[in-house]
Amino acid sequence: MKTFAPSIFNAYTICKRQAWLMMRNLTADQDNAFLEIGRLIDETSFERQKKKIFLADLEAMLDMVSKKDGIYYIAEIKKSSKTMNSGIFQLKYYLYLLKTNKGLKARGIIKIPKEKISKEIILTEEDEEKITTILSEMNETLFGDKPPQILLNSKICKVCAHFEFCYG
Amino acid sequence: MKESIYIFSNGRLKRKDNSLLFETENGDNKFIPVENIKEIFAFGEIDLNVKVLNFLTQKEIIFHYFNYYGYYSGSFYPREHYNSGYMILKQTEAYLDQKNRFYLAKKFIEGAAKNCLKILKYYDRREKDLNKQIKEIEQLVTQLSNYEEINQIMAIEGQIKSIYYSCFDTIINNDDFVFDERTKRPPKNHLNALISFSNSLIYTYCLSEIYKTHLDPRIGFLHTTNFRRFSLNLDIAEIFKPIIGDRTIFSMINKNVITYKDFEQQINGIVLNDKGRKKFLEALEDRLKQTIKHSKIKNNVSYRRLIRIELYKLEKHLMDEEKYEPFIMDW
Numbered sequence: 337m338k339t340f341a342p343s344i345f346n347a348y349t350i351c352k353r354q355a356w357l358m359m360r361n362l363t364a365d366q367d368n369a370f371l372e373i374g375r376l377i378d379e380t381s382f383e384r385q386k387k388k389i390f391l392a393d394l395e396a397m398l399d400m401v402s403k404k405d406g407i408y409y410i411a412e413i414k415k416s417s418k419t420m421n422s423g424i425f426q427l428k429y430y431l432y433l434l435k436t437n438k439g440l441k442a443r444g445i446i447k448i449p450k451e452k453i454s455k456e457i458i459l460t461e462e463d464e465e466k467i468t469t470i471l472s473e474m475n476e477t478l479f480g481d482k483p484p485q486i487l488l489n490s491k492i493c494k495v496c497a498h499f500e501f502c503y504g
Numbered sequence: 505m506k507e508s509i510y511i512f513s514n515g516r517l518k519r520k521d522n523s524l525l526f527e528t529e530n531g532d533n534k535f536i537p538v539e540n541i542k543e544i545f546a547f548g549e550i551d552l553n554v555k556v557l558n559f560l561t562q563k564e565i566i567f568h569y570f571n572y573y574g575y576y577s578g579s580f581y582p583r584e585h586y587n588s589g590y591m592i593l594k595q596t597e598a599y600l601d602q603k604n605r606f607y608l609a610k611k612f613i614e615g616a617a618k619n620c621l622k623i624l625k626y627y628d629r630r631e632k633d634l635n636k637q638i639k640e641i642e643q644l645v646t647q648l649s650n651y652e653e654i655n656q657i658m659a660i661e662g663q664i665k666s667i668y669y670s671c672f673d674t675i676i677n678n679d680d681f682v683f684d685e686r687t688k689r690p691p692k693n694h695l696n697a698l699i700s701f702s703n704s705l706i707y708t709y710c711l712s713e714i715y716k717t718h719l720d721p722r723i724g725f726l727h728t729t730n731f732r733r734f735s736l737n738l739d740i741a742e743i744f745k746p747i748i749g750d751r752t753i754f755s756m757i758n759k760n761v762i763t764y765k766d767f768e769q770q771i772n773g774i775v776l777n778d779k780g781r782k783k784f785l786e787a788l789e790d791r792l793k794q795t796i797k798h799s800k801i802k803n804n805v806s807y808r809r810l811i812r813i814e815l816y817k818l819e820k821h822l823m824d825e826e827k828y829e830p831f832i833m834d835w
Contacts, residue, residue, distance in 0.1 A: 360588055360591070361588040365716065482823075503801050504813035
């Protein structure tokens with residue numbers, strides 16, 4: 337089964353349509369204010385520790401990686417605890433990719449600089465099953481000719497950089 | 505919000521550290537805050553080097569330049585940053601599919617004509633008698649569906665435009681700005697000079713917006729692709745020329761903001777002078793920033809943004825998701 341870039345996996349869990357668009361490189365309007373805020377937080381937090389690591393074969397951009405007592409820790413930095421749940425899931429997907437594609441066992445840490453939160457995350461068997469199910473669903477949806485429908489009147493649409501594209 | 509920068513003076517554009525610097529002929533230095541620029545319009549004689557072009561590419565800024573007479577010369581179109589092989593294929597597919605290309609070409613003409621009608625009706629309500637011309641154009645619009653070839657609908661478009669232009673004298677009613685006939689390259693009178701300037705600006709605004717999408721400006725549907733560099737911007741501009749450009753022209757002349765003193769006679773025709781160009785750009789810029797309530801987005805959207813939304817609609821058409829319908833003014 338084909339695995340997907342974490343960015344697409346993450347998008348899929350929020351909006352299938354966005355994932356479909358991203359698959360075709362139909363990126364959203366990069367001047368969108370929310371995207372700019374995100375970029376700014378990314379640029380200004382953890383300046384000293386952060387070493388962005390891009391794993392080309394997994395198309396994964398890891399925010400921080402450290403090694404303690406022989407175990408790798410992958411950190412994911414998020415804007416606020418509002419996106420905590422999707423952030424945790426995204427991190428679990430990194431761990432899943434590392435495990436299945438590279439045979440590497442790692443743990444995760446989720447960090448929210450603004451709220452001084454740092455939380456350890458591990459990948460359970462239950463998580464793995466859930467991820468596998470989503471991946472097989474993605475394999476069906478994302479290769480279809482037509483984009484999945486708009487989540488009409490959804491709250492998340494209002495802050496999405498694809499908003500004008502979908503609703504215009 | 506990002507701004508458009510208009511440069512009228514002569515001088516040199518430089519990259520200075522991480523920003524842009526404009527050095528005028530008489531030695532004045534002006535920093536241009538690069539993060540806030542949408543695009544640059546250059547009307548003066550400007551020197552620049554590859555360092556600046558690289559910098560503009562990096563910052564994804566289009567540089568439109570105009571010659572001494574204010575005619576559009578060209579644009580520095582930086583390397584594409586919104587890349588999607590998928591969309592390019594879809595756009596090409598639609599161009600090569602006669603039926604689909606024809607559908608889009610017709611929609612651009614229909615959109616342009618209906619927006620022209622909105623304007624005529626607006627002035628008709630203000631006691632300019634345009635009833636006859638409105639009827640004629642409406643008649644021609646319904647005829648559009650009978651034709652199956654680009655050349656035929658182009659001919660209908662020509663007729664619509666000429667009726668539309670014949671109304672200008674009634675709308676303006678000012679001896680300094682008689683329309684007479686549409687003359688381009690060079691425009692033979694003041695009004696034609698204004699229309700030409702306005703249209704060329706709208707082409708460039710559309711080009712700037714296309715740059716911010718996954719569409720390729722070289723593939724148009726109404727205007728033939730093969731013989732010029734950019735043509736999609738000309739297609740999209742058809743929709744917006746009346747509602748953005750012509751409306752600005754009418755209101756400026758009718759309010760005496762622009763007068764015959766803002767023009768000069770050159771060997772080859774009449775052109776706006778520097779002061780006239782500045783005045784017109786200011787008014788056009790105001791119009792572009794003006795917002796209207798968008799019926800589908802349910803929010804206020806600027807005229808400038810409407811151009812982008814039009815392109816998104818076109819993308820959705822090419823993706824075979826939603827048939828393209830042109831934007832028509834509400835009032």
